Amino acid sequence: MTPHMLTRSLDRGATIFLTIVAACGILIPLSNLLLPAGSFLQVPTYLVALWGKYVCYAILALSIDLIWGYCGILSLGHGAFFALGGYAMGMYLMRQIGTRGVYGNPILPDFMVFLNWQKLPWYWYGFDMFWFAALMVLVVPGLLAFCFGWLAFRSRVTGVYLSIITQAMTYALLLAFFRNDFGFGGNNGLTDFKDILGFNVQAEDTRAALFALSCLALIVGFLVCRAIVSSKLGKVLIAVRDAESRTRFLGYRVESYKLFVFTVSACMAGVAGALYVPQVGIINPSEFAPGNSIEAVIWVAVGGRGTLVGAALGAIVVNYAKTFFTSGALAPYWLFMLGALFILVTLLLPKGIIGTFNSWWESAREKRPAETTVSAAAEDGITEPKMAEEAQ
Amino acid sequence: MPTNLSARLCTLALSLFLIAFALPAFAGPFEDAVAKFANDEFSDTEEAIGVVASSGSPLAFPIISALQDGRLMADPDTKKVYVTGTDGKSIDAATGQPVASVPDSASAVRLNNRLRRSVDAALGSLTLQSPDLATRLQAAQSVFKSHEETALEPVESALAKETNKSVKTALGEARAAILLYMSDATEVQKLEAVATIKARGDQDALALLTGIGTDQPASVTKAAASAIGSIQNTLAVWSTVQNAWYGLSLGSVLLLAAIGLAITFGVMGVINMAHGEMVMIGAYTTFVVQEVIRTRYPGLFDYSLLIAVPLAFLVAGAVGVLIERSIIRFLYGRPLETLLATWGLSLVLQQAVRTVFGPTNREVGNPSWMSGAFELGQITITYNRLWILVFTLAVFAILLAMLRYTALGLEMRAVTQNRRMAASMGIATSRVDALTFGLGSGIAGIAGVALSQIDNVSPNLGQSYIIDSFMVVVFGGVGNLWGTLVGAFTLGIANKFLEPVAGAVLGKIAILVLIILFIQKRPRGLFALKGRAVEA
Numbered sequence: 001m002t003p004h005m006l007t008r009s010l011d012r013g014a015t016i017f018l019t020i021v022a023a024c025g026i027l028i029p030l031s032n033l034l035l036p037a038g039s040f041l042q043v044p045t046y047l048v049a050l051w052g053k054y055v056c057y058a059i060l061a062l063s064i065d066l067i068w069g070y071c072g073i074l075s076l077g078h079g080a081f082f083a084l085g086g087y088a089m090g091m092y093l094m095r096q097i098g099t100r101g102v103y104g105n106p107i108l109p110d111f112m113v114f115l116n117w118q119k120l121p122w123y124w125y126g127f128d129m130f131w132f133a134a135l136m137v138l139v140v141p142g143l144l145a146f147c148f149g150w151l152a153f154r155s156r157v158t159g160v161y162l163s164i165i166t167q168a169m170t171y172a173l174l175l176a177f178f179r180n181d182f183g184f185g186g187n188n189g190l191t192d193f194k195d196i197l198g199f200n201v202q203a204e205d206t207r208a209a210l211f212a213l214s215c216l217a218l219i220v221g222f223l224v225c226r227a228i229v230s231s232k233l234g235k236v237l238i239a240v241r242d243a244e245s246r247t248r249f250l251g252y253r254v255e256s257y258k259l260f261v262f263t264v265s266a267c268m269a270g271v272a273g274a275l276y277v278p279q280v281g282i283i284n285p286s287e288f289a290p291g292n293s294i295e296a297v298i299w300v301a302v303g304g305r306g307t308l309v310g311a312a313l314g315a316i317v318v319n320y321a322k323t324f325f326t327s328g329a330l331a332p333y334w335l336f337m338l339g340a341l342f343i344l345v346t347l348l349l350p351k352g353i354i355g356t357f358n359s360w361w362e363s364a365r366e367k368r369p370a371e372t373t374v375s376a377a378a379e380d381g382i383t384e385p386k387m388a389e390e391a392q
Numbered sequence: 393m394p395t396n397l398s399a400r401l402c403t404l405a406l407s408l409f410l411i412a413f414a415l416p417a418f419a420g421p422f423e424d425a426v427a428k429f430a431n432d433e434f435s436d437t438e439e440a441i442g443v444v445a446s447s448g449s450p451l452a453f454p455i456i457s458a459l460q461d462g463r464l465m466a467d468p469d470t471k472k473v474y475v476t477g478t479d480g481k482s483i484d485a486a487t488g489q490p491v492a493s494v495p496d497s498a499s500a501v502r503l504n505n506r507l508r509r510s511v512d513a514a515l516g517s518l519t520l521q522s523p524d525l526a527t528r529l530q531a532a533q534s535v536f537k538s539h540e541e542t543a544l545e546p547v548e549s550a551l552a553k554e555t556n557k558s559v560k561t562a563l564g565e566a567r568a569a570i571l572l573y574m575s576d577a578t579e580v581q582k583l584e585a586v587a588t589i590k591a592r593g594d595q596d597a598l599a600l601l602t603g604i605g606t607d608q609p610a611s612v613t614k615a616a617a618s619a620i621g622s623i624q625n626t627l628a629v630w631s632t633v634q635n636a637w638y639g640l641s642l643g644s645v646l647l648l649a650a651i652g653l654a655i656t657f658g659v660m661g662v663i664n665m666a667h668g669e670m671v672m673i674g675a676y677t678t679f680v681v682q683e684v685i686r687t688r689y690p691g692l693f694d695y696s697l698l699i700a701v702p703l704a705f706l707v708a709g710a711v712g713v714l715i716e717r718s719i720i721r722f723l724y725g726r727p728l729e730t731l732l733a734t735w736g737l738s739l740v741l742q743q744a745v746r747t748v749f750g751p752t753n754r755e756v757g758n759p760s761w762m763s764g765a766f767e768l769g770q771i772t773i774t775y776n777r778l779w780i781l782v783f784t785l786a787v788f789a790i791l792l793a794m795l796r797y798t799a800l801g802l803e804m805r806a807v808t809q810n811r812r813m814a815a816s817m818g819i820a821t822s823r824v825d826a827l828t829f830g831l832g833s834g835i836a837g838i839a840g841v842a843l844s845q846i847d848n849v850s851p852n853l854g855q856s857y858i859i860d861s862f863m864v865v866v867f868g869g870v871g872n873l874w875g876t877l878v879g880a881f882t883l884g885i886a887n888k889f890l891e892p893v894a895g896a897v898l899g900k901i902a903i904l905v906l907i908i909l910f911i912q913k914r915p916r917g918l919f920a921l922k923g924r925a926v927e928a
Contacts, residue, residue, distance in 0.1 A: 336743050
């Protein structure tokens with residue numbers, strides 16, 4: 001990734017987005033820590049944690065947009081990669097509890113003592129080291145995505161079939177993680193975390209740091225996605241999305257391209273999950289629920305698929321709305337609203353917020369040809385994908 | 393007053409005389425035996441059980457069953473024995489007269505394991521000649537299990553009088569069990585007994601034959617060993633049959649849930665994530681029908697399902713047509729968007745039902761003809777499962793006939809095979825789409841009626857079937873009803889055969905993984921459409 005490529009790939013929207021995220025990532029933690037509590041400008045700690053959660057969702061949405069918006073792969077199982085990353089981080093946090101658990105066992109986490117486990121299962125080895133856990137956050141989801149994708153793309157499972165088997169995958173993992181003898185805490189999952197790298201996870205400054213890190217991860221993730229989609233590889237991905245067979249006949253190995261982007265996307269989802277867990281304080285099998293993955297897809301659709309910025313924006317907007325409505329008197333109607341959102345966005349706003357805004361901007365600019373000074377990247381079609389789908 | 397006094401004396405004398413002579417007259421072997429309970433010695437108790445059980449006294453049954461439950465109280469001082477009823481009232485065990493209260497010195501007659509077996513056997517033989525058929529059968533079975541030597545005589549006398557065939561068989565088996573374990577039975581008798589028990593061939597027979605011990609004649613041991621082998625084979629066969637039946641039953645449920653999906657997905661290529669909610673609507677229709685019947689026409693309850701089936705079809709079908717006209721028709725050619733929109737729809741429908749009917753499970757009753765079970769060989773088949781299987785196959789056959797022989801069916805097949813060609817031939821494809829979607833949804837509604845009989849009717853009912861249904865359709869192959877049939881039964885049976893080996897959850901996970909792998913091999917399912925329709 002050369003500096004030249006970086007600047008070339010940034011259009012005005014992306015610049016604004018990155019500036020806002022960076023500003024939030026710096027200002028919100030600073031305001032939370034430095035200003036006196038109760039002051040007008042001080043961001044309360046609970047909001048830092050809440051917004052940290054949204055930022056993690058935004059990374060997840062970004063990873064979905066990378067494959068759905070640019071390669072036409074609709075994964076209904078991305079929540080599984082998110083949860084696997086979360087479990088990898090959760091396992092590290094569990095090992096950090098040490099003797100401070102209820103049963104005070106220096107090696108075994110509480111739930112294992114409770115279930116009469118005699119020794120640590122082999123797949124828990126190494127998770128007492130942060131670097132190993134951090135590696136696993138990338139490796140486990142990436143490896144699963146690689147194996148899954150290798151099987152699926154090679155035998156040309158596409159479209160809704162792929163969506164359905166990704167859903168089956170996350171459902172199978174949901175069932176597996178619910179089992180106590182699977183060694184991941186069963187129904188209750190992993191919780192009661194104490195500290196991360198020696199810092200108390202409950203402390204304000206740790207939370208602020210985690211928030212800043214999440215924003216940084218969002219920025220890095222965005223730049224990675226941006227670099228992928230604006231490279232030659234990205235052009236091939238868009239070609240696969242719009243006409244898979246034709247791309248194959250032109251001599252591209254479609255499977256390899258899809259497999260690469262699917263694996264990268266899964267790793268990103270894993271990172272999002274790993275940042276999510278210490279901020280939320282728990283990871284349990286319900287994160288694997290197929291409904292969660294589909295909800296993440298709708299964030300992307302709301303923001304605008306194939307725009308990257310839109311995916312992140314959609315995740316934040318929808319989740320903010322969810323928090324707002326489910327905490328008030330309107331709580332019983334939230335599912336109606338969410339359901340209606342699914343229907344209305346697909347029917348009336350197929351390009352999402354950003355996509356619609358972009359085409360409005362374009363048409364407005366065409367009327368005033370004197371003002372054609374926007375960066376070249378906006379015109380190369382990346383921000384405005386054709387919505388043509390490979391019909392089944 | 394002398395006369396008065398002498399009269400009194402006479403009465404007294406008479407009373408004394410009567411007491412002196414009448415008491416021994418009553419104190420027969422039964423009363424003696426009852427008194428032995430008061431000794432509270434295990435050997436005496438055992439003797440007493442035998443005598444009481446064979447006395448023929450109407451008190452025998454209450455005494456022995458009280459002994460079993462620790463309600464037989466004995467006073468070691470007065471040698472009186474009392475039966476405390478479950479209602480707290482007590483009677484004198486020897487006479488059957490009610491007593492005001494059991495003295496404090498009385499304590500429950502103790503039992504040990506050996507005595508408990510005698511008690512079981514005694515109770516068994518006591519009920520062997522009960523007028524009630526089910527009681528007799530149960531008694532014979534309990535003797536079979538306890539095989540106490542003391543029961544031989546009652547069993548044989550019961551066998552002589554018995555007229556019912558199944559009770560007679562059970563008594564014969566009980567007799568065989570006793571003989572097999574009796575040390576002074578002849579070798580011939582024992583061999584016969586082994587043959588009888590072998591013919592019974594179930595788990596109990598196996599346990600009985602395995603436990604005969606080593607002090608038997610060699611020929612008997614050999615016969616028993618061969619009988620054990622043959623019973624184990626029979627049992628293995630029956631357990632296979634049972635798994636197959638469970639599998640068929642699960643398969644029928646899957647088929648019922650998936651068949652509507654096969655139509656919408658197969659014919660229209662529409663992924664209807666709200667399909668499960670159509671099933672739920674059908675189940676709630678059944679609930680409403682039953683509520684109306686319960687409050688207005690209680691006599692019609694047995695017909696409630698017959699009424700609910702067409703209603704559920706109409707309600708769910710109408711909702712389906714409405715969905716197709718208002719949402720799905722705008723999304724043709726965009727299957728992934730359809731998937732998202734229908735998922736949103738499923739959320740809305742679930743929440744709507746939750747708002748109207750509440751979040752908890754609603755009770756839907758089984759009509760009398762759907763409750764209960766019957767035995768087939770060594771497996772138990774419940775009527776509701778059987779009826780659902782029959783019903784599913786009927787729905788499948790009707791649907792197949794409809795597709796084959798009606799004008800709508802012809803049009804539907806034409807649209808499935810080549811939409812544009814069908815349109816060129818003058819088929820109103822959008823009307824066919826609406827009707828197809830209505831048909832698929834209506835069948836899901838019918839499935840809901842059936843599933844309300846075996847599952848909880850709650851707003852989440854549909855969600856639990858949606859992934860399974862998709863698996864069935866994808867596995868079986870899109871656009872082919874036979875594929876759905878084969879897919880449903882294959883998955884159902886595979887699931888039930890994996891369950892005993894791997895456990896319910898792991899079995900399900902294994903099936904999901906297998907399907908995922910299978911789709912890699914055959915991306916378009918078992919029975920894939922061939923030719924241009926695939927890429928259309």
